[in-house]
Amino acid sequence: MDESTPTGAGHGRAVATRVRIRARxxxxxxxxxxxxxxxxxxxxxxxxxxxxxxxVHALAAGHPGHGITGxxxxxxxxxxxxxxxxxxxxxxxxxxxxxxLVTLVQMSGVLVLAAGVPRAFDDADYTVAVVGYxxxxxxxxxxxxxxxxGESGAARTVALRYAAGLVVVQIAWVVLLLLPGSWWTGxxxxxxAAELSxxxxxxxxxxxxxxxxxIAERYGLFTLIVLGESISAATVAVQSALDESxxxxxxxxxxxxxxxIVFAAFWSYFAVPIHEHLSSNRQAFLWGYGHYAVLxxxxxxxxxxxxxxxxxxxxxxxxxxxxxxxVTVPTAVFLLMVWAVHTRHFKSxxxxxxxLPAGAVAVLACTLAGHLAVPFAGLACACTVAAGVxxxxxR
Numbered sequence: 001m002d003e004s005t006p007t008g009a010g011h012g013r014a015v016a017t018r019v020r021i022r023a024r025x026x027x028x029x030x031x032x033x034x035x036x037x038x039x040x041x042x043x044x045x046x047x048x049x050x051x052x053x054x055x056v057h058a059l060a061a062g063h064p065g066h067g068i069t070g071x072x073x074x075x076x077x078x079x080x081x082x083x084x085x086x087x088x089x090x091x092x093x094x095x096x097x098x099x100x101l102v103t104l105v106q107m108s109g110v111l112v113l114a115a116g117v118p119r120a121f122d123d124a125d126y127t128v129a130v131v132g133y134x135x136x137x138x139x140x141x142x143x144x145x146x147x148x149x150g151e152s153g154a155a156r157t158v159a160l161r162y163a164a165g166l167v168v169v170q171i172a173w174v175v176l177l178l179l180p181g182s183w184w185t186g187x188x189x190x191x192x193a194a195e196l197s198x199x200x201x202x203x204x205x206x207x208x209x210x211x212x213x214x215i216a217e218r219y220g221l222f223t224l225i226v227l228g229e230s231i232s233a234a235t236v237a238v239q240s241a242l243d244e245s246x247x248x249x250x251x252x253x254x255x256x257x258x259x260x261i262v263f264a265a266f267w268s269y270f271a272v273p274i275h276e277h278l279s280s281n282r283q284a285f286l287w288g289y290g291h292y293a294v295l296x297x298x299x300x301x302x303x304x305x306x307x308x309x310x311x312x313x314x315x316x317x318x319x320x321x322x323x324x325x326x327v328t329v330p331t332a333v334f335l336l337m338v339w340a341v342h343t344r345h346f347k348s349x350x351x352x353x354x355x356l357p358a359g360a361v362a363v364l365a366c367t368l369a370g371h372l373a374v375p376f377a378g379l380a381c382a383c384t385v386a387a388g389v390x391x392x393x394x395r
Contacts, residue, residue, distance in 0.1 A: 020150045021092055021094050021099070021146050021147050021149070021150040022092075022150045022151065023091050023092060023147075023151065023155060023208065023209040024090075024091060024092065024093065024209060024211065025209060025211075026209050026210070026211055026212065028211060031211045031213055031214040032214070032217060033214070033217055033218055033221060034093065034095060036095065036100060036103055037086075037089060037093075037218065038221070039107070040082075040085065040103060040106070040107055040110075041082070041221060041222050041225055042225070043107040043110040043111060044078060044081075044082050044110055044222070044225075045225050045226070045228075045229065046110070046111060046114045047074075047078045047110055047111075047113050047114035047117065048075075048078060048226060048229060048299050049114075049229060050114045050117035050118065051071055051074045051075055051078065051117055051121075051299070052071075052229060052299050052300070052302055052303040052306075053303075054067070054070065054071070054074075054117060054118060054121035054122070055067050055068070055070075055071040055300065055303045056303045056306045056307055056310070058070065058071075058121065059303070059304075059307045059316075059318070059323075059326050060307050060310045060311070060315065060316035060317065060318065060323075061316075061317055062316075062317045062318050062322075064322075066121075067121075070120060070121040071121075071296075071300070071303075072296070073120070073188060074117055074120055074121070074129065075292075075295075075296045075299070076192060076292065077113060077129065077133050078110075078113065079291070079292050079295055079296065080195055080292075081106075081109075081110070081113070081133065081136045081137070081140075082222065083288060083291075084140055085103075085106060085136075085140060086215070086218045086219075086222075087199075087208070087210050087215070087288070088140065088143055088144070088147075088162075088208075089218075090210040090211050090214045090215050090218070091147075091208040091209045091210045091211075092143070092147045092208075098146075099143070102139050102142055102143055103139070105135065105139040106135070106136045106139040106140065108135060109132045109133065109134070109135030109136035109137075109139065110132065110136060111132070112128065112131055112132030112135060113128075113129050113132030113133055113136070114132070115128055115132070116128025116129030116130075116131070116132055117129065124181060124184070126177060126184070127177060130173055130174065130177050133170075133173065134170060134173070134174065137166050137169075137170045138170070140166060141163050141166045141167055141170075144159050144160075144162040144163040144166065145159070145160075145163050147159040148160045148163065154205070154206040155206065155208075157206070158202050158203055158206050158207075158208060161201060161202035161203075162198065162199075162202045165198035165201060165202060166198065168194075169191060169194050169195055169198065172191055172194065173191060176188070176191065196289065199285065200285070203281060207281050210284070212275040212276075212278040212279070212284070213275040215275070215278060215284065215288075216273075216274045216275035216278060217275075219274075219288070219291060220269070220270065220274075222295065223269055223291075223294070223295060223298060224266070226295050226298045226299045227262050227265055227266055227298050227301075229299055229302045230258065230261075230262045230265075230298065230299070230301045230302030230305060231259065231262050231302075232302065233258065233301075233302035233303070233305040233306045233309075234254075234255050234258035234259045234262065234302075234305055235255075236305075236306060236309065238251075238252070238255045250312045250371050251309060251312055251313070253372065253374065253375040254305065254308050254309060254312065254374045254375070256375060256378065257374035257375035257376070257377060257378030257379075258301075258302075258305040258308075258327070258374055258378070259378070260375075260378030260379070260381060260382055261301060261327070261331055261374075261377060261378050261381050262301070263382075264378070264381035264382055264384065264385045265298060265301070265331075265334055265335075265338075265381070267385045268335065268338050268343065268356065268384070268385065268388070269294075269338055269342065271343060271388065271392075272342065272343050272345070272346040273346075274287070274342060274345075277345045277346075286341065287341050287342070290337060290340065290341030290342075291341070293333060293337040294334065294337045294338060294341065294342070297330040297331070297333040297334040297337065298330075298334055300326075300330035300333075301327060301330045301331055301334065303326070303330075304326035304327035304328075304329075304330055304331075305327055305374065307323050307326040307327075308323045308324065308326065308327055308373075308374055310323075311323035312371065319370075320370035320371045320373075321367055321368065321370050321373070324366070324367045324369065324370060324371075324373030324374065324377075325367045325373075327373065327374050327377060328363050328364055328366055328367045328373055328377050329364070329367075331360075331363050331377055331381065332360040332361070332363045332364045333360075335356045335357075335359050335360040335363065335381075335384070336356065336357060336360045338356060339353075339355075339356035339357060343356065351391055352388070352391050352392075355384060355387050355388045355391065356384065356388070358384070359380060359381060359383070359384030359387075362380040362383070362384070363377045363380045363381065365380075366380055
């Protein structure tokens, strides 16, 4: 297959050696995630798991400020790199040999980033993490330059703007790494703003052809994978219950409550056909950016369950209420953010709009229950889902 082959023609056939990369159609039928994208997501889960593990250790040791700050910094790098690839792939996935190889390079960068997470948390040493980020961004820059070579006119300009923006911001990250540690927090916030502004700059007068249904599916699948980490945490709780029979009466309710919370999170997120809402860049970007809190809180729920387990088994240096808040706070944030950026666009009437916010308040109130907070929070989440289902039926 030569460079004149239309974009996407290689899907469902033998992988093409090289095709001319051009934008795919927003109305392309039967657009779905590819095996390569799913493998890409699984690589990111390694980084998410590393961040969650270090958050658990910091919270259990009674250092919430250090743990939460480090988690938010690292999770931004993970989320933003995943998000940039996802939107590019939605518009320009050719699935030829070169595209696959460059994507595999990006995956390698993810694993380097994951390897740097412990140093970033423990020693505020971001060198390895930034190197991994640099690998991912360099590969994505190459993809945008390749897109520019296959486009013309305004579409080519957009691709070149993306490439230029990526290069400038990545150079700034390297410079920040070389500056004294006291510059890191302020510099990080400035560069986060710069990162978030690149898409707005690149697409201010011409939009890329991302596919609404594909984007919705990609975010949904990544949300599922992140929630899977929380199910893993509940499984650890069950295992600990079997190993620590003296605390069996406390560990099993935590495991059961954690599972119910994850099930309710799944139900709440997938209750609406969000692709119907993604009709413009403004709507899609606000929705996509809001997923930093959605995905970050979803991953933190699992970390909180592990902290609750460690507290019950005597391996944490915090109170029962403090351990409970490690589960209830991220659960409440998840419910609120899912409502704010995801489900509220399909709600009508005050009662429907108040379901998830009221559920979040109820979950937070469960913190006062100490050792029983997680099962009570699970019950509150189950009641929230039940109320939403009932209101949808009687509307």
